[in-house]
Amino acid sequence: MGEPRKDDLTGRETMGHEFDGIEELNTPMPRWWLITFYLTVIWGIGYTIAFPAWPMISGATAGLLGYSTRGEVTQDIASHEAANANLVEDLNAVNLAAFDPQSDLHRYAVARGASVFRAQCSQCHGSGAAGAKGYPNLLDNDWLWGGSLEEVAHSVRHGIRNETDDDAHWSQMPAFGEIREATEIDTLVSFLPTLPDADWDSPGGALFADNCASCHGDAGLGDRSQGAPNLADAIWLYGGDPDSLTQTITYSRFGVMPAWGQRLTEVDVRAVSTYVHSLGGGE
Amino acid sequence: MTPASENLYAAREPIFPKRVYGKFRTLKWVVMLVTLGIYYLTPWIRWDRGPNLPDQAVLVDLAGRRFYFFWIEIWPHEFYFVAGLLIMAGLGLFLFTSALGRVWCGYTCPQTVWTDLFILVERWIEGDRNARLKLHRAGWSLRKARLRMTKWTAWALIGLATGGAWVFYFADAPTLMRDLLSFQAAPVAYATIAVLTATTFVFGGLMREQVCIYMCPWPRIQGAMMDNDTLTVGYRDWRGEPRGKSRDANVGDCVDCMACVNVCPMGIDIRDGQQMECITCALCIDACDDVMGKLGRDRGLIDYLALSDAPREQAGEVPRPFWQHVLRPRTILYTCIWAAIGAAMVYALFIRPEIEMTVAPVRNPTFVTLSDGAVRNTYELRLRNKHGEPRMFGLHVNGDLSLNLSLEGTAYSAVQVPADDTLKLRVYLTAASASTPATQGETPVRFWVEDLGNGERAYRNTVFNGAGE
Numbered sequence: 001m002g003e004p005r006k007d008d009l010t011g012r013e014t015m016g017h018e019f020d021g022i023e024e025l026n027t028p029m030p031r032w033w034l035i036t037f038y039l040t041v042i043w044g045i046g047y048t049i050a051f052p053a054w055p056m057i058s059g060a061t062a063g064l065l066g067y068s069t070r071g072e073v074t075q076d077i078a079s080h081e082a083a084n085a086n087l088v089e090d091l092n093a094v095n096l097a098a099f100d101p102q103s104d105l106h107r108y109a110v111a112r113g114a115s116v117f118r119a120q121c122s123q124c125h126g127s128g129a130a131g132a133k134g135y136p137n138l139l140d141n142d143w144l145w146g147g148s149l150e151e152v153a154h155s156v157r158h159g160i161r162n163e164t165d166d167d168a169h170w171s172q173m174p175a176f177g178e179i180r181e182a183t184e185i186d187t188l189v190s191f192l193p194t195l196p197d198a199d200w201d202s203p204g205g206a207l208f209a210d211n212c213a214s215c216h217g218d219a220g221l222g223d224r225s226q227g228a229p230n231l232a233d234a235i236w237l238y239g240g241d242p243d244s245l246t247q248t249i250t251y252s253r254f255g256v257m258p259a260w261g262q263r264l265t266e267v268d269v270r271a272v273s274t275y276v277h278s279l280g281g282g283e
Numbered sequence: 284m285t286p287a288s289e290n291l292y293a294a295r296e297p298i299f300p301k302r303v304y305g306k307f308r309t310l311k312w313v314v315m316l317v318t319l320g321i322y323y324l325t326p327w328i329r330w331d332r333g334p335n336l337p338d339q340a341v342l343v344d345l346a347g348r349r350f351y352f353f354w355i356e357i358w359p360h361e362f363y364f365v366a367g368l369l370i371m372a373g374l375g376l377f378l379f380t381s382a383l384g385r386v387w388c389g390y391t392c393p394q395t396v397w398t399d400l401f402i403l404v405e406r407w408i409e410g411d412r413n414a415r416l417k418l419h420r421a422g423w424s425l426r427k428a429r430l431r432m433t434k435w436t437a438w439a440l441i442g443l444a445t446g447g448a449w450v451f452y453f454a455d456a457p458t459l460m461r462d463l464l465s466f467q468a469a470p471v472a473y474a475t476i477a478v479l480t481a482t483t484f485v486f487g488g489l490m491r492e493q494v495c496i497y498m499c500p501w502p503r504i505q506g507a508m509m510d511n512d513t514l515t516v517g518y519r520d521w522r523g524e525p526r527g528k529s530r531d532a533n534v535g536d537c538v539d540c541m542a543c544v545n546v547c548p549m550g551i552d553i554r555d556g557q558q559m560e561c562i563t564c565a566l567c568i569d570a571c572d573d574v575m576g577k578l579g580r581d582r583g584l585i586d587y588l589a590l591s592d593a594p595r596e597q598a599g600e601v602p603r604p605f606w607q608h609v610l611r612p613r614t615i616l617y618t619c620i621w622a623a624i625g626a627a628m629v630y631a632l633f634i635r636p637e638i639e640m641t642v643a644p645v646r647n648p649t650f651v652t653l654s655d656g657a658v659r660n661t662y663e664l665r666l667r668n669k670h671g672e673p674r675m676f677g678l679h680v681n682g683d684l685s686l687n688l689s690l691e692g693t694a695y696s697a698v699q700v701p702a703d704d705t706l707k708l709r710v711y712l713t714a715a716s717a718s719t720p721a722t723q724g725e726t727p728v729r730f731w732v733e734d735l736g737n738g739e740r741a742y743r744n745t746v747f748n749g750a751g752e
Contacts, residue, residue, distance in 0.1 A: 101692030128647030139661075142654040233654035234716070278691055280651065280661060280711055 084108075088267045096149045099274065106274065113275025116268045120260065121276075129279050134238055134255060139279050142235045144227045145169050147283035153273035157261035160227070165259035171226040176211065177250035188212070189245045195220045196232035295493060297419060298550035300402055301412035301542075305569025314390045315399055323444065326451030330354075333671030335702040343453050349703075355632065356669065367628045371621055376501075378617035380508035382609045383587075384515030388501070389564035394494050397445070397487040398548065401438055408434045412545055438488045439480065446479030492549045496560050503559075514608045516563045517588035518543075518554045521597045536584050542574050543567035543585055553585055638676070638741040639667040640732045649748040656716030660747050664708040666732065668700035675699050675735040680712060680728055684720055686747060687713040697735060712747055723751045 004016045004026070013026040029037075048054060051063040062068075081088075087108050099106055118127060124135045131137035136144065145155050158167040176185060184207055191204025196219055199205060208220065215228040222230035229237060237255070238248050261269055276282075328340035330353055337344065342351040350357040350365070357364055379386050388395060409415045409430050418427055450472045451459060462468035463476075486494050495502060509515065523537030537554065544552045546567060549560045553567045571585040592602040645661040653659055668674045677697040680688045688696055691709035700706040712728065714721035726747040733740045 106692070126647075128645070130648040130651065137651065139648070139651040140653050140659075230654065234652055234656035235654050278709070280659065280691065280709070 091267050091270055094270075096153055096270065096273070099149060101278070106278075109271045109274035110278050112268070113271035113273070113278075116264065116272040117275055120264065121272065124257075129276065134253070136237055136255075137235070138276050139281055140235060141281045141283075142230065142233060143224065143281070143283070144222075144229055144237075146224050147277075147281055149273060149277045149282065152277050152282070153270060155257070156273050156276075157259065157269050159259035159261075160255060160257040162256055162259055164262060168259055169227055171215070171228065172254065173215070173228075173252040175250065175252040180207075180211070182250075185246060185249050188249060189242050192220075192231055192245055193240065296550060298492065298548065299412045299415045299419070299545075300548045300566070301545040301570075302406060303546040303566050303569045303573070305566075305572055307565035307569050311390060311399065311564065311566075315396050318391055318393075318396050319400070323448045326448065326456040332356075336671045337455060339455055341452060342455070345453060358667070358669070361635070364628060364632070367624055367631075371624050371628075374617055374621040374624070377508055378614055378621060380505050381510065381513055381611075381617060382614045383563075384509060384513050385502070385505055385561070385563045388495065388505075388562035389516075392562075394486060394499070395548075395562060395564065397441075397483060398491045400441065401487040401491075402548065404437045404441065405434055408437065435484075435488070438484050441487070442480035442483035443476065445483045446476035449479050450475050492560065495549070495562055502562075510613070511591040512589050512608050512611055514587045514589050514605070515557065516553060516561060516565055516568060516585065517557060517590075518585050519583070519588070519596070520554065520556075521593070523554065523584050536575070536580050538574065538578065540574055542570040546570040557590075636741055637669065637739050638732055638734055639669070640730070640741055640743055641665045642730050642743040642745045644745055644748070650750065652750065653713070656721075657713050658716075658721035658750050659711050659713045662710045662712070662730070662745065664710050664730070666698070666700050666706045666708065668702060668704055668706070671702055673699050673702050677733045677735050678708075678710065679731050679733075681731065684726060684728060684747070685715070685718060686720060686728065687715075689713070714747065714749065719749075720747050721749050723749045725749070 004013050006012070007014050007023065007025060010025065015024040015026050017024050048061075049063070050065045051067055052060050053063065054061040087105060090105050091109055091112075094105060099109075117125075117129065121129075125131050125138055126135070129138040131139075136142075141147070143151070145151060145160070154167075155169060158165045158169065160169045161171070162168050187204045188207050188211075191198060191202065191208060194204075198208075198220075200209070209218070212220070212231075215223060215226055216231050217223055217228070220231040222228045222232075229235075236244070238244055238253055260272075264272070325341050326339065329338050330340035330351075331338055332351070336356075337351060339351065340353050342349075344351065348359045376387055405415065409418055418430065421427055447463070450463075454472070459468060459472065463472065490498075518537075523535040525533070525535055526537040526539040527534035528538050543554070544550075544567075546569070547553070548564060548566070549562060551558055551560045553561065565587070568583075568585050568587070572582040575582045575584055589602075589608050596602055641664070643663045643665075645663060649660070651659045651661070664678070666676050668676075675697055676699075678688060678690070679696060680686050689711045690696060690698065691711070698706060698708060710730075720726040726749060727744060728747045729742050729744050731740055731742045
């Protein structure tokens with residue numbers, strides 16, 4: 001280490017280091033670079049004052065400009081809501097029994113309903129609305145409580161077998177394991193798959209007439225007024241194999257759906273019902 | 284160690300090209316007139332397409348995702364036409380460069396055309412080369428300020444017109460013009476005009492040849508396109524050297540009058556040989572021919588030359604004719620490829636289907652079992668109507684499978700597609716219980732769509748998923 005001195009060859013100042021006769025020239029940062037650097041520092045300080053930046057014990061400094069990304073999203077959503085206000089109003093007013101499927105409003109309802117469905121319904125009914133064991137397939141033409149748009153909307157709005165909505169569809173199948181012998185249940189299980197062309201004079205037919213026909217109908221075609229499934233068709237919500245049928249009859253089933261009218265706006269109820277109705281099974 | 288005095292940076296030497304007269308200058312004026320005319324006037328050409336479509340002949344409708352070019356309408360999925368045109372443009376550049384050198388750079392490149400226009404304006408306002416040089420060297424005075432302000436204003440107005448013309452390609456020109464003048468146009472229109480005004484001003488007025496030398500990649504690529512047979516602007520040094528003003532027999536034809544250098548917009552001396560900066564604008568040919576004519580010597584001291592002809596001429600032979608330079612295997616090959624792509628595109632344009640349909644089977648779930656045991660598949664169809672009026676399309680599926688086709692939301696198997704639009708449909712195919720398609724895995728099916736107005740048909744193949752494996 002020596003004192004800074006002028007380098008003979010270049011006439012420039014050295015840094016004062018010397019290693020085995022090699023010296024480092026003093027090459028300061030270019031002026032423009034330094035100025036830019038200091039400007040960014042000043043900008044940075046100004047930025048943290050103007051915008052939310054410094055973490056505090058609870059929350060962070062809000063910034064003088066009062067900007068927040070959350071606020072921007074809220075504004076964004078509000079502007080879209082405002083743009084759709086007319087459609088929402090029309091959808092709330094439309095008569096669901098006479099909803100023209102070729103209208104622009106119907107297309108809007110289907111598009112809006114599709115996003116509601118993905119967010120609220122797909123957890124049980126599946127993202128493709130194909131359902132699962134115990135969760136009805138909404139694509140087929142078999143409906144427990146009715147498949148017209150109004151009936152679908154009623155099911156969505158009030159739900160099924162929930163205690164929060166007085167208008168919820170409600171029915172309860174008895175657990176026949178407590179009423180009937182296991183052998184009788186076995187007889188019924190072997191009788192059910194023969195519907196609808198069944199031998200009604202068989203022991204199974206007699207058992208069916210005594211125990212099941214009051215809800216599922218004399219021919220086993222079901223009753224939508226009490227959500228009793230059609231037992232003569234190809235669709236089994238809980239499985240149509242003997243083990244599943246035995247379990248269903250012995251312990252009964254109790255499918256529940258929330259009353260979405262309490263959680264969604266009326267327009268979203270109507271939209272998601274229209275969407276479900278438009279998937280191929282609507283009546 | 285680099286001494287501090289040796290600086291790698293060299294400031295730009297201003298260039299003051301002198302006015303020149305001659306056949307190449309005239310050709311360049313014509314090219315400028317035609318290219319600028321095309322650029323400024325094209326958006327104003329009207330073209331009647333019917334009631335629901337724009338009546339602008341050339342329109343890039345970004346919001347509506349359409350490109351209109353006279354009788355041709357291109358949808359986004361037909362972008363390969365644009366790609367084909369770009370390939371043709373590239374091959375065209377190869378062709379012209381291998382035959383005639385940087386003829387694109389010298390005559391038609393927008394940078395050249397606008398720089399030429401800016402120099403023309405500059406000459407009108409500040410005078411020719413000597414006057415401009417004098418003004419450049421003079422200190423600031425009222426006169427210099429006045430001339431400079433006039434020039435810059437004129438340049439800015441040209442820039443404004445250039446940026447202004449650009450935006451008309453993207454919207455209905457008369458409407459946009461009205462909106463622009465009443466300050467009701469979209470901000471992006473003003474921003475685009477502002478940016479293009481600025482770039483035109485800077486590129487055409489201030490940077491000029493530096494754009495070609497430092498910014499443009501094309502001069503660097505062109506080396507690969509040229510060969511010894513390429514006609515390019517050159518100096519017959521065997522005739523001109525040694526330079527001198529005397530009539531001595533030992534002195535060549537070049538009188539070293541610097542006319543060729545003074546007119547050069549790139550600020551180079553063509554007598555130094557071919558160089559990267561030369562855009563082959565041929566103005567030095569005009570300048571030299573003028574001098575040679577006045578001196579009563581043969582013209583063509585500076586001329587369109589091929590390197591391969593130099594030894595021939597030095598040996599006193601006649602250079603090969605023009606057509607032998609232009610018609611070479613290489614240029615013929617380029618022409619063939621260029622023409623083949625062009626022909627293929629024209630063919631593609633003519634066989635472009637009037638009806639377009641896409642079929643996407645819904646795979647979540649692949650099939651649905653209905654209450655009577657039938658198996659149903661859902662398909663999402665998109666039908667395009669490329670016409671200016673709504674059209675009815677009928678749908679059916681190939682008949683040998685006894686599949687029942689139905690559409691969501693309507694009892695009919697026909698739909699109306701709005702004018703110039705795409706319609707998304709949910710279509711169902713149902714196979715009866717225990718039928719072959721219902722029980723096996725995949726069954727190939729074919730959707731047919733028919734334009735009920737004119738009976739044109741098109742089809743798409745897809746599969747029907749049954750309940751089997």
